[in-house]
Amino acid sequence: MLEQENQEQQKRLQEVKEGEVLMRSFFERLPKDRLLHGNEDMFERAMRGQEGERTYTISSSGAKLTYPYAIEVLARFAHSLQYENELATDVAYFVISSDRKFLCEIILPEKSPIRGVTGRSESRKLTAKQSAAFDLCLLLRKNHLLDDHFRSIYHKRLPAMRNARLAIVSKKTNSYKMRCKPSIWTQEKQRNPGLLYGTVIEFNPFMPLAREHGSLMLLTRDRLPEFPNFPVFLENDRETQVRTLPLEPTLSVTSQELEQLTGFMVTIFSDLFHKSFEAISETFPYWFAPATATAKKGTSTTSPREIIDWDTLQFVQENPEISWFKDMDPNSLCNKFIYDPWDGRKRYISIAIDHGLRASDPPPEWAPRRKWMDNIMSYSMSLSKNSRVKVLADCDWSQPVLRAECISYRRNFLDPATETENSEKAECCICVQPIRISPVNIAV
Incomplete structure (x- = not known):
């Protein structure tokens, strides 16, 4: 139905008619081996319950082999031939046309004792494929390669050390207990600590950097173990060695100093990582603090109080962010x-x-x-x-x-x-x- 005097709908109808002519012309030029035959009686055969298709039943188990089931049996048999994923296990089906009939050749994977078979001539491609699969299943059964339940006598060999490999796969989170954080960070925290343990973090580049990197002080509730040096890649991928120096003396902090440390941490995470945290010191497992320029001269016996840049901590606490104003230099x-x-x-x-x-x-x-x-x-x-x-x-x-x-x-x-x-x-x-x-x- 078209709207009267609607040029757009009439144009669309004309395009559909032209497309139909082109499609018919295309199919008429197809070679005979690409034309489908035998579909005229599809409904009639379905009503008769697939009359003419063969079946095979094993009396001892009652397992019944049919045309559609044969393709599934072959797929499972081919998959059982796989060894540690080094070869493909697909079953290859090749259907050819012959005098308005179709023949199907099946080729199993390379490791199969029986490589394949050519089925009977059928009027439909699907039937030819199922018929060849049925014949190949019977041949596998005759050679005792399928058991009484049409299962392969072979079993897929799993990779060696598979449990060790599985354990390090991050997707298997429901199979293994995983530790996302060290236990020292997950300990229950209900009060402000009176004593903190300091670890100096130094950066030693192999080549000069555009900007000199100062040291940091890491303060924790418990004493950290010694860490080996490890590299990081900073400006222009220049390798820089990170060295940690645990300090033997502890740091006795007041509530005001702890507020300064917490405020510095909150500011750092907000400015650098765009993450906002509440400045509640009771919930923090560790604190970062800026170190003075003399930090590299310190030793393991140096007090953390001498290394921490308290002036910077106080300035950050008083100025959590700086906005431009007209009289600014x-x-x-x-x-x-x-x-x-x-x-x-x-x-x-x-x-x-x-x-x-x-x-x-x-x-x-x-x-x-x-x-x-x-x-x-x-x-x-x-x-x-x-x-x-x-x-x-x-x-x-x-x-x-x-x-x-x-x-x-x-x-x-x-x-x-x-x-x-x-x-x-x-x-x-x-x-x-x-x-x-x-x-x-x-x-x-």
């Missing part, structure tokens, strides 16, 4: 860790002030492409279309433009960076007001 913006509070992937290290660019200018051609390219101020943040209107209206368009290095969104430093992670490293230009400055001094 532009030179103080250089060599800072800057991040987008709305997108954890947008993180930068400021390099220098670009006096040739203004906040209202479009981003330079060398800057990475982003969704918002109207101007540098809009380019710097990742807010949605509706949310950024108010922020842009309150921005000071006379603020300086910074050249900054984009930090790749990388978590694994135990291996060299991938191509995708390396491609994320690039210089860009940003304005600081719509984003945030981390209070942690990266120069320490």
Whole structure:
């Protein structure tokens, strides 16, 4: 049915008719071996219960072999010939046309004692395939390769040390008890510790890095064992040895000092990893603290209190985040860790002030492409279309433009960076007001 004077529907009908003509013409040109025959009596044979198909029953077990079941028996027999997955176990079926009839040749896997058989001539392809499978099952049974239940006498050999391999597969989480964290981090914590154990973490690069990496202090509720040195790959995949130095003296902390340590941890996870945690010191199993420049000169007998940079901890506690203001010294913006509070992937290290660019200018051609390219101020943040209107209206368009290095969104430093992670490293230009400055001094 077509709507009267509807040209679109009439055009569609004409296209369908032309498609029908093309399809008929295509099928008429097909070779005879690709034409299907014998489907005219399909319904009649189904009503008669597949009359004419052979069956074979084993009297001792009552197992009955039929045409459809024969294909399944062959598949299980071929699968039993597999040894540690080194060979394919598929059954190959080849159907050929002969005088409006079809013959099927079956080839079993290479390790089978009987390699195959050619079935009877049938009027349908499916019947020819099932008939050949039926004949091959009878041949396997005659040679005692199938038992009284049409099961293979062979059994698939499993790989050696399979239990050991299975134990290290991460997908088998319901088969083995897995430990996701060391027990020292999962111990029940209900109170603030009075004593903490310190471990100094030092970075020793084989080649000079673009930025000097300071040491860290790891404070734990229990004493950690000694760890061997291990490599990490930092700037430009330069290998850096990580050395840990356990300190023998303990650190007696007050509640105020513990609040400073907790606040520093919360700030670090928020700025670096875009993860928010409540500053509840009772729930923390460990704390990171910045170390002074003299940490590398310390020994195992040095007190943790002498190594921790308490001034930085106090500054971070008083300034959990730094926002730009109009009277801020532009030179103080250089060599800072800057991040987008709305997108954890947008993180930068400021390099220098670009006096040739203004906040209202479009981003330079060398800057990475982003969704918002109207101007540098809009380019710097990742807010949605509706949310950024108010922020842009309150921005000071006379603020300086910074050249900054984009930090790749990388978590694994135990291996060299991938191509995708390396491609994320690039210089860009940003304005600081719509984003945030981390209070942690990266120069320490």
